[in-house]
Amino acid sequence: MRTPIRRIPDSVERWMARARLLRWLDALTAWLVLWIALAHWPTHLAGEAAAIAALLLLGVLALVAPLRRHWRMVSGAVGLWMSQSVSAGDVAWLVGPRSAERVIVTARRGARLTVATPGGDATEGMRVRRTRVLLVQP
Numbered sequence: 197m198r199t200p201i202r203r204i205p206d207s208v209e210r211w212m213a214r215a216r217l218l219r220w221l222d223a224l225t226a227w228l229v230l231w232i233a234l235a236h237w238p239t240h241l242a243g244e245a246a247a248i249a250a251l252l253l254l255g256v257l258a259l260v261a262p263l264r265r266h267w268r269m270v271s272g273a274v275g276l277w278m279s280q281s282v283s284a285g286d287v288a289w290l291v292g293p294r295s296a297e298r299v300i301v302t303a304r305r306g307a308r309l310t311v312a313t314p315g316g317d318a319t320e321g322m323r324v325r326r327t328r329v330l331l332v333q334p
Contacts, residue, residue: 205334208289208296215330216293218271225269227254272327279309279331289329301331 203213230250234241241249242271247317257263268275290297290311299311302321309331310321 201322207334208332211291211330211332212296215291218274221270222268226267230254232238275330276326279326282331288331288333291332
């Protein structure tokens, strides 16, 4: 009898490590945007002062959960790129920084996907945005 636990594919494990890096790149992008905005503000802060002010402002804005969840400039673009070939009926891995779950894509419409876990209720699915998740096909 086969063991019911399957090993996660190597490509999925690599993307689990990359997911954390992508979120750090999102934070770096946010800092650069704030730095440029503060440098061009009508008060014209000096370069170093604008960089420090941007870092402090980013620290405060990181405490606002909706902003932190919705700011995904880099990881959102990568998520769209990775899931462009996924269609209904495909099996993929829903990847996060700490876990990966095997799912079946049941529907696709624009930037949204409906996925279901194997063994779950066939009538229920989870709707996700392709910009918020990484879907890896092994």
